[in-house]
Amino acid sequence: MAKLILHQLSKDFGTGKPAVSAVSLDIREGGFLALLGPSGCGKTTVLRMIAGFEQPSDGSILYGERLLSDAAGIVPPEKRNMAMVFQSYALWPHMSVADNVGYPLKVRGISGERYCAKVGEALDSVRLAAYGDRRPADLSGGQRQRVALARCLVTSPDVVLLDEPLANLDRHLRQEMEETFREFHARSGATMIYVTHDQAEAMAVATDVAVMSEGRLLQVAAPAGIYARPEGKLVGGLIGQGAILSLPHDFSARRDLGWEALRSLFNATDAATPNADILVRPQDVVLSPEGIAATVVSAVFEGERYALRLQLADGQALRAFSRDPALPGDRVGVVISHGWRL
Amino acid sequence: MAVLRQKANSQPRWLFPFVVAVVFGLCVVPLLRLAYAGTQSLLRGDVGALLSDVSVWQAALNTLSTSLFGMLISVTVGGLFALALTLCDVRGKWLLSFLFMLPTMIPPQVTALAWIGMTGPSSPLLKMLSLAPPLGSPQPLYSIAGISLLLGVQHAPLVYLALRAGLMSLPRDGIEAAKLSGASPRQVLADIVLPLSVPGLIAGAAIAFVSGVGNFGIPAILGIPAQILTLPTLIYSRFASFGTSTFGDIAVLSGMIAVIAVVGLSIQERALKGRDYRLIGLSGSIATFRLGRLRPPVELLLWLLIAIMLVAPFLALLASALVPAYGVVLSLKSLTFGAFEEILFRQTVTRTAFANSLFLASAAAFGLLIIGVLTAYALTRGRGRLTGLLSAMIEIPYALPGIVVSVAFILVFAAPLPVLGVSIYGTIWIILAAYFASFFAVGLKPIISSFRQLDPALEEAARLSGAGFARRLFDIIVPLIAPAAGASVILVFLIACNELTVSALLWSAGTQTLGVVIYNLDDSGSFDLASALSVLVIAMVVVLMLLLELLAARLPKGVVPWRN
Numbered sequence: 001m002a003k004l005i006l007h008q009l010s011k012d013f014g015t016g017k018p019a020v021s022a023v024s025l026d027i028r029e030g031g032f033l034a035l036l037g038p039s040g041c042g043k044t045t046v047l048r049m050i051a052g053f054e055q056p057s058d059g060s061i062l063y064g065e066r067l068l069s070d071a072a073g074i075v076p077p078e079k080r081n082m083a084m085v086f087q088s089y090a091l092w093p094h095m096s097v098a099d100n101v102g103y104p105l106k107v108r109g110i111s112g113e114r115y116c117a118k119v120g121e122a123l124d125s126v127r128l129a130a131y132g133d134r135r136p137a138d139l140s141g142g143q144r145q146r147v148a149l150a151r152c153l154v155t156s157p158d159v160v161l162l163d164e165p166l167a168n169l170d171r172h173l174r175q176e177m178e179e180t181f182r183e184f185h186a187r188s189g190a191t192m193i194y195v196t197h198d199q200a201e202a203m204a205v206a207t208d209v210a211v212m213s214e215g216r217l218l219q220v221a222a223p224a225g226i227y228a229r230p231e232g233k234l235v236g237g238l239i240g241q242g243a244i245l246s247l248p249h250d251f252s253a254r255r256d257l258g259w260e261a262l263r264s265l266f267n268a269t270d271a272a273t274p275n276a277d278i279l280v281r282p283q284d285v286v287l288s289p290e291g292i293a294a295t296v297v298s299a300v301f302e303g304e305r306y307a308l309r310l311q312l313a314d315g316q317a318l319r320a321f322s323r324d325p326a327l328p329g330d331r332v333g334v335v336i337s338h339g340w341r342l
Numbered sequence: 343m344a345v346l347r348q349k350a351n352s353q354p355r356w357l358f359p360f361v362v363a364v365v366f367g368l369c370v371v372p373l374l375r376l377a378y379a380g381t382q383s384l385l386r387g388d389v390g391a392l393l394s395d396v397s398v399w400q401a402a403l404n405t406l407s408t409s410l411f412g413m414l415i416s417v418t419v420g421g422l423f424a425l426a427l428t429l430c431d432v433r434g435k436w437l438l439s440f441l442f443m444l445p446t447m448i449p450p451q452v453t454a455l456a457w458i459g460m461t462g463p464s465s466p467l468l469k470m471l472s473l474a475p476p477l478g479s480p481q482p483l484y485s486i487a488g489i490s491l492l493l494g495v496q497h498a499p500l501v502y503l504a505l506r507a508g509l510m511s512l513p514r515d516g517i518e519a520a521k522l523s524g525a526s527p528r529q530v531l532a533d534i535v536l537p538l539s540v541p542g543l544i545a546g547a548a549i550a551f552v553s554g555v556g557n558f559g560i561p562a563i564l565g566i567p568a569q570i571l572t573l574p575t576l577i578y579s580r581f582a583s584f585g586t587s588t589f590g591d592i593a594v595l596s597g598m599i600a601v602i603a604v605v606g607l608s609i610q611e612r613a614l615k616g617r618d619y620r621l622i623g624l625s626g627s628i629a630t631f632r633l634g635r636l637r638p639p640v641e642l643l644l645w646l647l648i649a650i651m652l653v654a655p656f657l658a659l660l661a662s663a664l665v666p667a668y669g670v671v672l673s674l675k676s677l678t679f680g681a682f683e684e685i686l687f688r689q690t691v692t693r694t695a696f697a698n699s700l701f702l703a704s705a706a707a708f709g710l711l712i713i714g715v716l717t718a719y720a721l722t723r724g725r726g727r728l729t730g731l732l733s734a735m736i737e738i739p740y741a742l743p744g745i746v747v748s749v750a751f752i753l754v755f756a757a758p759l760p761v762l763g764v765s766i767y768g769t770i771w772i773i774l775a776a777y778f779a780s781f782f783a784v785g786l787k788p789i790i791s792s793f794r795q796l797d798p799a800l801e802e803a804a805r806l807s808g809a810g811f812a813r814r815l816f817d818i819i820v821p822l823i824a825p826a827a828g829a830s831v832i833l834v835f836l837i838a839c840n841e842l843t844v845s846a847l848l849w850s851a852g853t854q855t856l857g858v859v860i861y862n863l864d865d866s867g868s869f870d871l872a873s874a875l876s877v878l879v880i881a882m883v884v885v886l887m888l889l890l891e892l893l894a895a896r897l898p899k900g901v902v903p904w905r906n
Contacts, residue, residue, distance in 0.1 A: 051802070051806060053352075053802055055807075076805070077802070077805040078805045078808045078809055078810055079808070080806070084802070084806050086799040086802070086803060087799075088797055088799050092797035092800060092818055092821075092822070094441055094821040094822060103807050103809075103817070106810055107808040107813060109809055130703070151803075151807070155807075155808075194355075302441065
């Protein structure tokens with residue numbers, strides 16, 4: 001096992017705008033990286049370049065010391081020892097579940113007892129041992145997904161790629177599958193790269209999250225880190241819930257802001273200070289009469305609490321949670337216990 | 343660190359050049375050779391003698407008139423069937439459409455024989471019914487009108503198919519909207535349905551015309567005895583009386599056929615211009631008109647037409663095959679299977695023909711399957727600009743009349759092959775090569791549409807599993823496209839087994855095909871044997887079509903030509 005290195009990776013399909021530009025990323029051995037971004041940001045293209053389906057226009061991909069791809073040529077996918085779970089699952093409809101799972105072994109010339117044992121083991125690990133003789137068409141969406149996963153597992157690949165694997169599943173199944181992916185990662189020890197546009201999913205499964213937008217890599221960090229300290233407005237808006245306030249702020253000061261610091265920013269009148277973007281998470285907004293004035297715009301009951309949309313006196317929007325109901329138009333005071341300068 | 347050479351393409355390096363070579367070898371080189379021979383002949387001035395020959399112009403005129411009249415008949419009959427079977431609540435649609443499609447699949451020379459058996463003074467069928475005209479009266483089909491009529495019957499299904507494809511996409515909501523606007527069924531038909539079906543009708547008419555121009559079997563059997571020559575039969579007779587300037591002459595003559603075909607197609611193109619009615623709306627369910635009290639008469643008319651076009655000729659053919667000699671009245675006493683016995687067990691030439699046709703048809707079907715799978719792979723997976731050009735080139739020999747293709751192949755292979763120094767001229771291999779070129783497009787179409795439906799991820803998953811090109815092809819792709827591949831094999835087999843146009847020019851002693859033998863038997867007066875052989879051929883056609891019918895449920899749309 002070794003590190004997977006993307007070096008200044010670029011891809012231009014000749015459409016005038018590069019799909020991926022100069023993405024550099026080290027994925028540590030056994031890491032679980034989620035590649036997150038809105039649709040069309042180039043994340044799937046990066047994944048397909050790692051798999052070897054697309055050739056980079058520039059830059060290179062290395063697995064440890066081994067060069068996998070550059071603009072001059074590639075190691076074809078069939079020689080990479082990687083595996084992938086496709087969005088459409090890509091199960092072969094003419095083979096049984098067991099044959100689907102065992103195909104990578106068959107190609108490698110493994111047969112007989114060892115073949116059966118490995119296929120059985122892989123099906124066991126996704127709790128489908130009883131389904132080996134069925135056809136993929138007879139399975140539910142979640143079961144098909146698990147067959148695709150078992151097919152990845154069976155050859156102990158160096159790198160496992162997952163392309164929006166939960167996009168076609170309902171919400172209940174998603175949570176179950178997220179758990180399965182985490183288990184799978186812990187057991188296999190393979191390096192995993194997971195493409196998704198759903199930030200909650202990315203943070204739930206991965207050990208690292210890389211955020212992409214318009215072909216560029218914006219930030220890479222652990223889920224907790226990227227949630228607490230996002231870089232820039234794009235990442236701040238993409239990860240977690242929150243509102244971004246624009247307040248005059250001295251950029252040399254610390255980026256973690258408490259209520260004292262924030263209140264002084266609200267009261268600042270010095271026009272010479274440039275404005276900065278401050279991210280405020282809803283759980284850090286406390287309704288309290290001693291805070292600054294705000295008006296309730298809407299209140300949605302979410303079960304465990306109310307989600308409020310507020311408007312400050314200067315028109316800026318803010319989000320908050322509340323245990324008590326509120327009506328649109330209510331006047332409240334808010335204390336912002338924590339903010340983060342983007 | 344090693345230098346990487348391979349590109350991120352799923353095709354092996356040899357595939358694309360291979361496909362380019364096949365397409366050029368089969369579709370481009372022979373036609374260039376034909377054009378070259380024609381130009382040479384022009385430059386030498388041989389053309390003057392040819393063009394001052396009245397019979398050439400007469401043949402060109404005959405070709406034009408028979409094709410045009412045939413086209414009118416095809417459009418009338420095919421249009422009626424398409425409207426009735428697609429839009430109206432006629433009963434027994436499946437059977438009617440299956441029976442109506444049969445004439446296209448039955449070889450034209452067989453159609454001609456069957457109709458001869460149905461009409462004229464010696465018809466065993468008419469004699470049995472005591473309806474035969476007196477002996478010595480002329481066979482009415484040996485005329486321009488007869489040729490036109492049979493061309494019309496033979497190609498009516500082509501109009502039917504083209505029009506039906508257009509009518510199928512006619513959205514029900516469009517017709518319902520017209521009805522809600524207050525239009526009566528008659529007005530809906532006149533204002534909505536007919537204008538929208540014009541493009542399909544034009545396309546069908548063009549196909550019928552071009553097929554008529556290139557048809558050899560019908561004018562050969564009906565025209566040659568009456569000295570009515572069309573361009574294809576003129577080429578055939580020139581070729582039979584091999585002279586010094588033959589090659590140049592037939593090159594120019596087939597050039598004339600090609601020009602008529604191309605002009606026909608470009609008139610179609612112009613007629614279609616400005617008629618690009620992209621149908622908007624949900625085209626899921628097809629509109630259906632209730633015929634009401636008109637239904638029984640319409641159904642009667644359709645069945646009557648089927649009876650005249652198909653059932654009666656076939657019964658006549660059967661009757662001709664079951665009498666001991668042509669002209670004898672068919673009765674229980676005179677009934678004999680002697681003709682079948684003769685062709686199946688005694689005549690070596692028919693047995694050879696069966697063997698040749700079966701070999702040629704299976705070799706063409708399976709050879710084109712292999713070439714087709716590789717070509718479809720290269721064309722659907724490749725991104726280059728060349729792929730569009732290649733697809734267009736594959737269509738050329740199919741669009742051109744078969745006789746043009748055979749002349750082109752004669753010209754290419756008349757001389758010994760370069761490098762090898764062997765000539766395949768006069769052997770069965772030249773027929774096979776011409777079949778490959780002629781039926782490439784037929785065999786490729788089902789496979790390509792199946793490839794287009796395939797989720798690329800299925801193959802990509804196999805690549806990541808470690809499977810190389812050949813392995814993926816056999817384990818994943820071929821099983822997934824198997825129904826379409828089966829359809830392709832049956833279609834090519836069906837057409838190749840029955841064709842006459844290509845082999846009429848390319849056969850020599852020992853390499854006769856079924857089509858050639860039927861023609862020769864009739865030509866030498868053995869009408870009963872020709873009929874018996876035709877009956878067997880029709881039986882084979884029906885069996886193969888039913889086989890395709892069974893496959894149809896598992897095929898992508900549009901693969902089986904008579905189903906939608």
